[in-house]
Amino acid sequence: MLSLLGIGTFTVACRSTNDVRKSAVKSGTSTQATTQTDNEALVSNWQPEKRIEFIIMAGKGGGADKMARFMGKIIEDNNLSSQQFVPINKPNNSGAEALQYLQNAEDKNHTILVTLNSFYTTPLRNPELGIDIYSFTPIARMAEDSFVLWVHKDSGINNLEEFVKAAKTAGEKWQMAGTGRGQEDQIITNFLNSSYDLNISYLPFKGGGTVAKQLASKQVNSTVNNPSEALSFYEKGIFTPLAVFTAERLARFPDTPNFQEKDQDFDYDMQRSIVGPPGMSKETEIYYRNLFKKVYESPEWQKYMNDKSLKGNIIFGDYLKSYWKFQEEKHKQLLKKAGEIK
Numbered sequence: 001m002l003s004l005l006g007i008g009t010f011t012v013a014c015r016s017t018n019d020v021r022k023s024a025v026k027s028g029t030s031t032q033a034t035t036q037t038d039n040e041a042l043v044s045n046w047q048p049e050k051r052i053e054f055i056i057m058a059g060k061g062g063g064a065d066k067m068a069r070f071m072g073k074i075i076e077d078n079n080l081s082s083q084q085f086v087p088i089n090k091p092n093n094s095g096a097e098a099l100q101y102l103q104n105a106e107d108k109n110h111t112i113l114v115t116l117n118s119f120y121t122t123p124l125r126n127p128e129l130g131i132d133i134y135s136f137t138p139i140a141r142m143a144e145d146s147f148v149l150w151v152h153k154d155s156g157i158n159n160l161e162e163f164v165k166a167a168k169t170a171g172e173k174w175q176m177a178g179t180g181r182g183q184e185d186q187i188i189t190n191f192l193n194s195s196y197d198l199n200i201s202y203l204p205f206k207g208g209g210t211v212a213k214q215l216a217s218k219q220v221n222s223t224v225n226n227p228s229e230a231l232s233f234y235e236k237g238i239f240t241p242l243a244v245f246t247a248e249r250l251a252r253f254p255d256t257p258n259f260q261e262k263d264q265d266f267d268y269d270m271q272r273s274i275v276g277p278p279g280m281s282k283e284t285e286i287y288y289r290n291l292f293k294k295v296y297e298s299p300e301w302q303k304y305m306n307d308k309s310l311k312g313n314i315i316f317g318d319y320l321k322s323y324w325k326f327q328e329e330k331h332k333q334l335l336k337k338a339g340e341i342k
Helices: 016-026 031-040 063-077 096-103 118-125 160-173 184-196 208-216 227-235 282-297 299-307 317-337
Strands: 052-056 085-089 111-114 137-145 148-152 175-179 201-205 239-244 270-276
Touching (some): 052 096, 063 111, 063 137, 063 208, 063 270, 096 111, 118 317, 137 282, 137 317, 148 227, 160 184, 160 239, 175 184, 184 201, 201 208, 208 239, 270 282, 270 317
Parallel strands (some): 052 111, 175 201
16 A cells, blocks of 8 residues: 555556456456457458558657667568668657657558557646547557666665655656656655655656666766666666666566565556557458557567567557556546555
8 A cells, every 4th residue: 555645545556467367267258369360360352552650759769769769670681671760759748749640640541659658647647638448459569578676886875775865856857767757766756755755856857778878977866767768878877776666576676675575565667568540440450450469479579579678468459448448547546545546
């Protein structure tokens, strides 16, 4: 149990894959069976006629950006498509730019999006945008990403206790850089402030790559970058990981504890899904579903998931929409507790 920003007490329902899997078991299915049956029973004769716009709802260098570009490389290197997947960053307004572009896509069969959790939080925080996430075409969830609390090695901070002490002493002068407003990084910052009686200031940027560079250049005091965004700095000995926001320790950082070990019932993941616009033809949806299943099963993607501390099975279709429903409700509660929405 935890109190977020001192408003009430609640259990954070962040073990999303497990909870969705339990729902599937109750209905007589399993995650593996559902994904295989949904995919193997479907065949598409549709083929792309021109390059595919691969929209990224964050800036260059972040986890979504790296993922999209790497998937495009897997597709090209393995000749999985006759057409190129062109990455296009649309990070403005915490991903609203990307969501609106996808919603109003002129070519519904040659435009897809790779998501962050701002897929949920931005429409919830901005209902005037008129974005209904359930109108989008659920192609595939490729993974769930992780978060790590990072500081610069020159800070001299080596564990969570030292971080809490330093941040408490600095008060609002302690700065946490993150991607966007009211989305993943700020949700985690709210958790740290509430749970440890801190007053960390949150500074939003357009992408995780920029966020990591802010810490590397000592412009801020900490970040909660995804592993893929911070690994290069970690491997050079510039970043120190203090804690992971996962239910279990990450194999990539075996000596770094999670928050359950620190008596905090909190873990938080980020969906990495592929989404199509409203009105995408069923034949086209099946084409992309089959394509990204091949990407997911490729040795390159499996190695990438392992190296970058990604996890999770691939899920499709109605099963993916059920996952969205669970995640949207979870984020609605988190945003309400943070005072971001009513």
